Amino acid sequence: QKEVEQDPGPLSVPEGAIVSLNCTYSNSAFQYFMWYRQYSRKGPELLMYTYSSGNKEDGRFTAQVDKSSKYISLFIRDSQPSDSATYLCAMSLGTGGFKTIFGAGTRLFVKA
Amino acid sequence: DVKVTQSSRYLVKRTGEKVFLECVQDMDHENMFWYRQDPGLGLRLIYFSYDVKMKEKGDIPEGYSVSREKKERFSLILESASTNQTSMYLCASRRELNTEAFFGQGTRLTVV
8 A cells, every 4th residue: 555645637627617626644743734836847846835734725726634534635626727737645644754754636627 | 938958849869868858947056856747647756956066866766867067958868868758858847845736848758
């Protein structure tokens, strides 16, 4: 079983839809949770960063962490064609170790 | 604007060749990383360096080596390229181990 599971998609939605992207994980020791966005032929860039449980909102994006269920989500409101990208979840232990585990990424298409 | 620059966007090499992938960052970060990204597998850590001349193996170091002679430069070396090393290679740097990773644009390597 992979430490982090993420549905690769592709996920196709119409412009303006609410998008929900999810990851599950197996290691309850993870404390830092991240979402990266990767446009085609580019490197990933950090979108959201959360420590421990709870919600974090930034504009149209909301990151949610449920440590009891070992489940994290990224919500995109009023999705735009420019949101079309691959979204990778990532998590790390927070003990000073260098290991960040990445999900495989979900490919999102937002149709105009 | 922070920058991680990889020397090549696309490379085609022959089986058995020695291949050098170069990465330079201008943020004075101690920590630098090499990942490979394959469909369905996400980002997998090859090697990590936390200081000049210091390195740690990641999850898949076999067939690779690294060099960190200067703080800003981290090189990935494929001693004898093989077709199963055809992949997207991503370099990243971090100020601290659990902070944001800044990625280069990636090098798509094809070994024929």
